[in-house]
Amino acid sequence: MSQFDGLLxxxxxxxxxxxxxxxxxxxxxxxxxxxxxxxxxxVALFSLLLFPGVLLHEASHxxxxxxxxxxxxxxxxxxxxTKDGHLQLGFVEVNKTDLFRDALIGAAPLLLGGAVxxxxxxxxxxxxxxxEPLQAGDLAGLLDALAILPQRPDxxxxxxxxxxxxxxxxxxxxxxxxxxxxxxxxxxxxxxALLIGAGAWMMANLAPAFNRLLWVLALVFGVGSVVHLAxxxxxxxxxxxxxxxxxxQIA
Numbered sequence: 001m002s003q004f005d006g007l008l009x010x011x012x013x014x015x016x017x018x019x020x021x022x023x024x025x026x027x028x029x030x031x032x033x034x035x036x037x038x039x040x041x042x043v044a045l046f047s048l049l050l051f052p053g054v055l056l057h058e059a060s061h062x063x064x065x066x067x068x069x070x071x072x073x074x075x076x077x078x079x080x081x082t083k084d085g086h087l088q089l090g091f092v093e094v095n096k097t098d099l100f101r102d103a104l105i106g107a108a109p110l111l112l113g114g115a116v117x118x119x120x121x122x123x124x125x126x127x128x129x130x131x132e133p134l135q136a137g138d139l140a141g142l143l144d145a146l147a148i149l150p151q152r153p154d155x156x157x158x159x160x161x162x163x164x165x166x167x168x169x170x171x172x173x174x175x176x177x178x179x180x181x182x183x184x185x186x187x188x189x190x191x192x193a194l195l196i197g198a199g200a201w202m203m204a205n206l207a208p209a210f211n212r213l214l215w216v217l218a219l220v221f222g223v224g225s226v227v228h229l230a231x232x233x234x235x236x237x238x239x240x241x242x243x244x245x246x247x248x249q250i251a
Contacts, residue, residue: 006214113169
Protein backbone atom coordinates (compact mmCIF):
# COMPACT_ATOMS: atom_id res chain seq x y z
CA MET A 1 0.00 0.00 0.00
CA SER A 2 3.03 2.31 0.33
CA GLN A 3 2.92 2.67 -3.45
CA PHE A 4 -0.46 4.37 -3.06
CA ASP A 5 0.09 6.35 0.14
CA GLY A 6 -0.62 9.46 -1.92
CA LEU A 7 -4.27 8.36 -2.13
CA LEU A 8 -4.66 8.50 1.66
CA UNK A 9 -3.14 11.97 1.87
CA UNK A 10 -5.22 13.12 -1.09
CA UNK A 11 -8.44 12.05 0.61
CA UNK A 12 -7.41 13.62 3.92
CA UNK A 13 -6.34 16.92 2.37
CA UNK A 14 -9.47 17.12 0.19
CA UNK A 15 -11.73 16.43 3.17
CA UNK A 16 -9.89 19.10 5.17
CA UNK A 17 -10.21 21.64 2.36
CA UNK A 18 -13.93 21.02 1.93
CA UNK A 19 -14.52 21.32 5.67
CA UNK A 20 -12.55 24.52 6.31
CA UNK A 21 -13.66 26.08 3.02
CA UNK A 22 -17.31 25.66 3.92
CA UNK A 23 -16.66 27.09 7.38
CA UNK A 24 -14.74 30.10 6.09
CA UNK A 25 -17.31 30.89 3.40
CA UNK A 26 -20.07 30.71 6.00
CA UNK A 27 -18.26 33.08 8.37
CA UNK A 28 -17.29 35.46 5.57
CA UNK A 29 -20.86 35.64 4.27
CA UNK A 30 -22.06 36.18 7.85
CA UNK A 31 -19.68 39.10 8.31
CA UNK A 32 -20.79 40.70 5.05
CA UNK A 33 -24.47 40.21 5.91
CA UNK A 34 -24.03 41.78 9.35
CA UNK A 35 -22.18 44.73 7.80
CA UNK A 36 -24.65 45.39 4.98
CA UNK A 37 -27.97 43.98 6.37
CA UNK A 38 -28.96 43.17 2.76
CA UNK A 39 -28.73 39.71 1.19
CA UNK A 40 -28.15 40.91 -2.37
CA UNK A 41 -25.37 43.30 -1.32
CA UNK A 42 -23.66 40.63 0.79
CA VAL A 43 -23.78 38.18 -2.14
CA ALA A 44 -22.38 40.82 -4.51
CA LEU A 45 -19.49 41.59 -2.14
CA PHE A 46 -18.78 37.90 -1.58
CA SER A 47 -18.68 37.33 -5.34
CA LEU A 48 -16.41 40.34 -5.78
CA LEU A 49 -13.96 39.01 -3.18
CA LEU A 50 -13.71 35.69 -5.02
CA PHE A 51 -13.71 37.25 -8.48
CA PRO A 52 -10.09 36.35 -9.44
CA GLY A 53 -10.75 32.70 -8.66
CA VAL A 54 -14.10 32.70 -10.47
CA LEU A 55 -12.49 34.33 -13.52
CA LEU A 56 -9.72 31.71 -13.56
CA HIS A 57 -12.26 28.88 -13.10
CA GLU A 58 -14.51 29.90 -15.99
CA ALA A 59 -11.63 31.00 -18.24
CA SER A 60 -9.98 27.59 -17.80
CA HIS A 61 -13.18 25.87 -19.00
CA UNK A 62 -13.34 28.20 -21.98
CA UNK A 63 -9.66 27.85 -22.92
CA UNK A 64 -9.66 24.06 -22.58
CA UNK A 65 -12.80 23.82 -24.73
CA UNK A 66 -11.30 26.02 -27.43
CA UNK A 67 -8.02 24.10 -27.27
CA UNK A 68 -9.90 20.82 -27.81
CA UNK A 69 -12.01 22.28 -30.61
CA UNK A 70 -15.29 22.25 -28.66
CA UNK A 71 -17.75 25.11 -29.40
CA UNK A 72 -18.65 27.42 -26.50
CA UNK A 73 -21.65 29.65 -25.84
CA UNK A 74 -22.46 32.28 -23.24
CA UNK A 75 -19.87 33.32 -20.66
CA UNK A 76 -20.86 35.02 -17.38
CA UNK A 77 -19.05 36.09 -14.21
CA UNK A 78 -22.16 37.39 -12.46
CA UNK A 79 -23.61 35.48 -9.46
CA UNK A 80 -27.03 33.86 -9.74
CA UNK A 81 -29.17 31.41 -7.78
CA THR A 82 -29.51 27.91 -9.22
CA LYS A 83 -32.66 25.78 -9.23
CA ASP A 84 -31.36 23.67 -6.33
CA GLY A 85 -30.86 26.76 -4.15
CA HIS A 86 -27.08 27.12 -4.53
CA LEU A 87 -25.18 30.26 -5.48
CA GLN A 88 -23.47 30.06 -8.89
CA LEU A 89 -20.69 32.63 -9.15
CA GLY A 90 -20.18 32.22 -12.91
CA PHE A 91 -20.62 29.89 -15.87
CA VAL A 92 -19.53 29.21 -19.41
CA GLU A 93 -21.67 27.22 -21.84
CA VAL A 94 -19.78 24.38 -23.56
CA ASN A 95 -21.21 21.96 -26.12
CA LYS A 96 -21.37 18.30 -25.20
CA THR A 97 -18.72 16.17 -26.85
CA ASP A 98 -16.99 12.82 -26.22
CA LEU A 99 -16.26 11.52 -22.72
CA PHE A 100 -12.54 12.28 -22.85
CA ARG A 101 -12.91 15.92 -23.87
CA ASP A 102 -15.85 16.46 -21.49
CA ALA A 103 -13.72 15.17 -18.62
CA LEU A 104 -10.76 17.39 -19.54
CA ILE A 105 -12.94 20.49 -19.85
CA GLY A 106 -14.54 19.72 -16.48
CA ALA A 107 -11.13 19.20 -14.84
CA ALA A 108 -9.58 22.37 -16.32
CA PRO A 109 -10.20 24.59 -13.23
CA LEU A 110 -8.48 22.03 -11.02
CA LEU A 111 -5.52 21.69 -13.39
CA LEU A 112 -4.92 25.42 -13.88
CA GLY A 113 -6.10 26.47 -10.43
CA GLY A 114 -3.99 23.78 -8.79
CA ALA A 115 -0.88 25.04 -10.57
CA VAL A 116 -1.61 28.61 -9.42
CA UNK A 117 -2.27 27.52 -5.82
CA UNK A 118 0.90 25.43 -5.70
CA UNK A 119 3.05 28.29 -6.97
CA UNK A 120 1.33 31.02 -4.92
CA UNK A 121 1.36 28.97 -1.74
CA UNK A 122 4.81 27.41 -1.93
CA UNK A 123 6.77 30.14 -3.70
CA UNK A 124 4.73 33.30 -3.01
CA UNK A 125 3.77 32.60 0.60
CA UNK A 126 6.83 30.48 1.35
CA UNK A 127 4.89 27.66 3.02
CA UNK A 128 7.79 25.30 2.29
CA UNK A 129 9.53 26.91 5.29
CA UNK A 130 6.98 25.21 7.57
CA UNK A 131 7.80 21.68 6.41
CA GLU A 132 11.06 21.15 8.32
CA PRO A 133 9.77 22.18 11.79
CA LEU A 134 6.56 20.21 11.13
CA GLN A 135 8.57 17.08 10.33
CA ALA A 136 10.72 17.55 13.42
CA GLY A 137 7.76 18.30 15.68
CA ASP A 138 9.44 21.59 16.60
CA LEU A 139 6.59 23.82 17.80
CA ALA A 140 8.85 26.77 18.58
CA GLY A 141 10.49 26.53 15.17
CA LEU A 142 7.08 26.31 13.53
CA LEU A 143 5.85 29.44 15.31
CA ASP A 144 9.03 31.29 14.33
CA ALA A 145 8.56 30.26 10.68
CA LEU A 146 4.94 31.40 10.77
CA ALA A 147 5.94 34.77 12.25
CA ILE A 148 8.41 35.38 9.42
CA LEU A 149 5.99 34.59 6.57
CA PRO A 150 4.19 38.01 6.53
CA GLN A 151 7.57 39.67 5.94
CA ARG A 152 7.87 38.09 2.50
CA PRO A 153 7.44 40.41 -0.52
CA ASP A 154 3.80 40.81 -1.59
CA UNK A 155 2.71 38.34 1.11
CA UNK A 156 -0.86 39.65 1.38
CA UNK A 157 -1.32 39.63 -2.38
CA UNK A 158 -0.16 36.01 -2.58
CA UNK A 159 -2.40 35.14 0.37
CA UNK A 160 -5.43 36.66 -1.32
CA UNK A 161 -4.65 34.93 -4.63
CA UNK A 162 -4.17 31.56 -2.93
CA UNK A 163 -7.42 31.98 -1.02
CA UNK A 164 -9.58 33.00 -3.99
CA UNK A 165 -8.21 30.37 -6.38
CA UNK A 166 -8.28 27.50 -3.88
CA UNK A 167 -11.85 28.50 -2.95
CA UNK A 168 -13.05 28.18 -6.56
CA UNK A 169 -10.80 25.60 -8.24
CA UNK A 170 -12.84 22.50 -7.34
CA UNK A 171 -15.01 21.34 -10.27
CA UNK A 172 -18.77 21.65 -9.78
CA UNK A 173 -21.21 18.74 -10.08
CA UNK A 174 -21.82 19.79 -13.70
CA UNK A 175 -18.07 19.79 -14.38
CA UNK A 176 -17.79 16.25 -13.00
CA UNK A 177 -20.55 14.70 -15.10
CA UNK A 178 -18.12 13.13 -17.56
CA UNK A 179 -15.80 11.75 -14.88
CA UNK A 180 -17.82 8.71 -13.79
CA UNK A 181 -18.24 7.11 -17.24
CA UNK A 182 -14.58 7.76 -18.07
CA UNK A 183 -13.51 6.39 -14.69
CA UNK A 184 -15.52 3.21 -15.26
CA UNK A 185 -13.90 2.74 -18.65
CA UNK A 186 -10.42 3.18 -17.18
CA UNK A 187 -11.26 0.79 -14.34
CA UNK A 188 -12.42 -1.75 -16.91
CA UNK A 189 -9.14 -1.41 -18.80
CA UNK A 190 -7.19 -1.96 -15.58
CA UNK A 191 -9.20 -5.12 -14.85
CA UNK A 192 -8.51 -6.43 -18.35
CA ALA A 193 -4.81 -5.69 -17.95
CA LEU A 194 -4.76 -7.58 -14.65
CA LEU A 195 -6.51 -10.56 -16.20
CA ILE A 196 -3.96 -10.83 -18.98
CA GLY A 197 -1.08 -10.72 -16.50
CA ALA A 198 0.11 -7.13 -16.80
CA GLY A 199 -0.32 -6.38 -13.09
CA ALA A 200 3.36 -6.62 -12.19
CA TRP A 201 4.35 -4.37 -15.09
CA MET A 202 1.77 -1.74 -14.10
CA MET A 203 2.89 -1.78 -10.46
CA ALA A 204 6.49 -1.31 -11.52
CA ASN A 205 5.99 1.31 -14.23
CA LEU A 206 2.63 3.05 -13.82
CA ALA A 207 1.93 2.93 -10.08
CA PRO A 208 4.85 5.20 -9.02
CA ALA A 209 3.85 7.92 -11.52
CA PHE A 210 0.20 7.67 -10.48
CA ASN A 211 1.16 7.91 -6.81
CA ARG A 212 3.25 11.04 -7.51
CA LEU A 213 0.21 12.60 -9.19
CA LEU A 214 -1.86 11.84 -6.09
CA TRP A 215 0.80 13.49 -3.91
CA VAL A 216 0.76 16.61 -6.10
CA LEU A 217 -3.02 16.90 -5.74
CA ALA A 218 -2.74 16.29 -1.99
CA LEU A 219 -0.17 19.07 -1.78
CA VAL A 220 -2.43 21.50 -3.66
CA PHE A 221 -5.40 20.72 -1.43
CA GLY A 222 -3.15 20.95 1.61
CA VAL A 223 -1.99 24.45 0.68
CA GLY A 224 -5.60 25.54 0.23
CA SER A 225 -6.54 23.99 3.59
CA VAL A 226 -3.74 25.80 5.42
CA VAL A 227 -4.76 29.21 4.04
CA HIS A 228 -8.46 28.68 4.78
CA LEU A 229 -7.70 27.36 8.27
CA ALA A 230 -5.47 30.35 9.04
CA UNK A 231 -8.27 32.81 8.17
CA UNK A 232 -11.21 30.90 9.65
CA UNK A 233 -10.65 31.94 13.32
CA UNK A 234 -10.24 35.59 12.29
CA UNK A 235 -13.59 35.76 10.49
CA UNK A 236 -15.28 33.66 13.18
CA UNK A 237 -14.16 36.18 15.81
CA UNK A 238 -15.16 39.12 13.59
CA UNK A 239 -18.61 37.65 13.03
CA UNK A 240 -19.08 37.12 16.77
CA UNK A 241 -17.95 40.69 17.48
CA UNK A 242 -20.33 42.16 14.90
CA UNK A 243 -23.18 40.07 16.32
CA UNK A 244 -22.47 41.42 19.79
CA UNK A 245 -22.26 45.02 18.57
CA UNK A 246 -25.36 44.92 16.38
CA UNK A 247 -27.52 42.52 18.35
CA UNK A 248 -28.18 40.47 15.20
CA GLN A 249 -27.50 36.74 14.84
CA ILE A 250 -26.91 34.83 11.60
CA ALA A 251 -29.43 31.97 11.34
